[in-house]
Amino acid sequence: MGAFAQGVRRWTLDVKATEKAVFLRSSQMAFDSVVTGSRITGAPGQPVGQYGPGYHPGRVGGFLRASWQFVVEAARALIMTKTVYAPAIEDGTREGRQLTLRSTVGGFHSVKLTVQGWQRIVEAAIAEVRGA
Amino acid sequence: MPDLTAIQLALRSRLLTLSVCTTGTMSLAATTTGYTRLTGSFITDGFHPGMEVVPAGFGTNTPRLIKQVAALTLTTYETLTAEGSAGGRSLSVSLPAARAWENVAFERPSNLHPFAEEEFVPGPGFSPGLIPHGIEEDQGFYLVKLYGPENVGLQGITVPADAIRDLYPAGDSSLLTGLRIGANPQKPYRSALRPDGKGWSVVVVTIPWRFTSVN
Numbered sequence: 001m002g003a004f005a006q007g008v009r010r011w012t013l014d015v016k017a018t019e020k021a022v023f024l025r026s027s028q029m030a031f032d033s034v035v036t037g038s039r040i041t042g043a044p045g046q047p048v049g050q051y052g053p054g055y056h057p058g059r060v061g062g063f064l065r066a067s068w069q070f071v072v073e074a075a076r077a078l079i080m081t082k083t084v085y086a087p088a089i090e091d092g093t094r095e096g097r098q099l100t101l102r103s104t105v106g107g108f109h110s111v112k113l114t115v116q117g118w119q120r121i122v123e124a125a126i127a128e129v130r131g132a
Numbered sequence: 133m134p135d136l137t138a139i140q141l142a143l144r145s146r147l148l149t150l151s152v153c154t155t156g157t158m159s160l161a162a163t164t165t166g167y168t169r170l171t172g173s174f175i176t177d178g179f180h181p182g183m184e185v186v187p188a189g190f191g192t193n194t195p196r197l198i199k200q201v202a203a204l205t206l207t208t209y210e211t212l213t214a215e216g217s218a219g220g221r222s223l224s225v226s227l228p229a230a231r232a233w234e235n236v237a238f239e240r241p242s243n244l245h246p247f248a249e250e251e252f253v254p255g256p257g258f259s260p261g262l263i264p265h266g267i268e269e270d271q272g273f274y275l276v277k278l279y280g281p282e283n284v285g286l287q288g289i290t291v292p293a294d295a296i297r298d299l300y301p302a303g304d305s306s307l308l309t310g311l312r313i314g315a316n317p318q319k320p321y322r323s324a325l326r327p328d329g330k331g332w333s334v335v336v337v338t339i340p341w342r343f344t345s346v347n
Contacts, residue, residue, distance in 0.1 A: 039256065041255070041256070042254075042255040042256040042272075087323075088326075091275075091277065091323065091326075091334070092251070093277055093279075093328055093336075095328060095329040095330035096240050096279050096328055096329070096330055096331070096332030096334070097240060098232070098249065098251070109253055109273075109275075112253075112273060112338055113253070113255060115318065116255060116272075116273060116315050116318055116340055117256075117271075120258070
């Protein structure tokens with residue numbers, strides 16, 4: 001293999017490695033945006049149930065937030081939850097009325113804001129990977 | 133800086149123009165169980181159970197909840213006062229009469245009539261840098277939550293929800309200077325129909341927007 005061909009091959013491998021790194025970092029940023037919030041997307045992250053004396057005694061909050069999973073497969077990343085009330089929290093509705101946010105962290109619409117901010121996430125991931 | 137209130141009001145103004153379906157002006161009658169016609173078809177016009185129909189030209193023009201639809205008969209949940217057939221009348225479905233605007237006191241309809249709720253969600257703004265007269269971009273979305281009664285069929289909520297989505301074509305920039313519907317690569321979309329409890333179902337229509345301005 002000539003020097004030119006070797007150069008092209010090295011360049012191709014570099015591009016593929018960068019692409020993979022951007023993909024992984026973007027996916028991780030999207031997951032973080034949905035679960036804990038992001039200043040890039042404006043997503044607040046998942047709210048956490050408020051528990052303590054006189055309010056759901058004996059129970060511990062954070063079930064929804066902890067239920068989100070991040071799975072990377074060959075060519076895609078999955079961000080998912082099986083919590084049945086996750087859509088109600090996402091949309092901020094229950095029983096025909098708007099939910100009142102009592103959690104001191106998180107909020108509603110994190111998935112929508114993350115999807116809307118996807119281009120910004122990719123730009124931030126590229127900047128990070130290039131700077132690394 | 134973007135005037136977020138102006139953006140919200142522009143989006144709301146468009147929502148108020150919603151027209152889902154109508155008979156057009158024609159000859160119609162009211163019976164104790166609903167409305168009748170002699171020509172045309174309520175089915176072809178696009179009426180579905182669960183929609184709120186607004187009569188015009190009748191002695192009583194109170195919005196009614198549709199129970200059943202046949203070609204020549206529209207049955208309602210409410211009992212009506214019978215009125216003989218007469219011209220110059222219409223039946224239409226538009227934005228439900230009950231509307232929950234942000235920060236305005238609102239009571240859900242006690243009769244499970246559909247209602248709409250708006251929510252304006254601004255996102256973060258972006259600037260390419262501190263360049264004088266540079267372009268700034270803000271984005272966010274306008275949510276319209278359409279609630280309707282459970283167990284009365286799919287189209288009573290989904291057809292109006294689709295009509296709301298279609299009111300905001302991606303790329304439309306006619307609402308307000310600097311405002312564009314859709315935020316690359318998103319266009320307006322709606323959620324699945326979801327049971328919300330206490331007899332209600334809900335569909336959420338998401339309208340992404342983008343606003344560009346000069347700093």
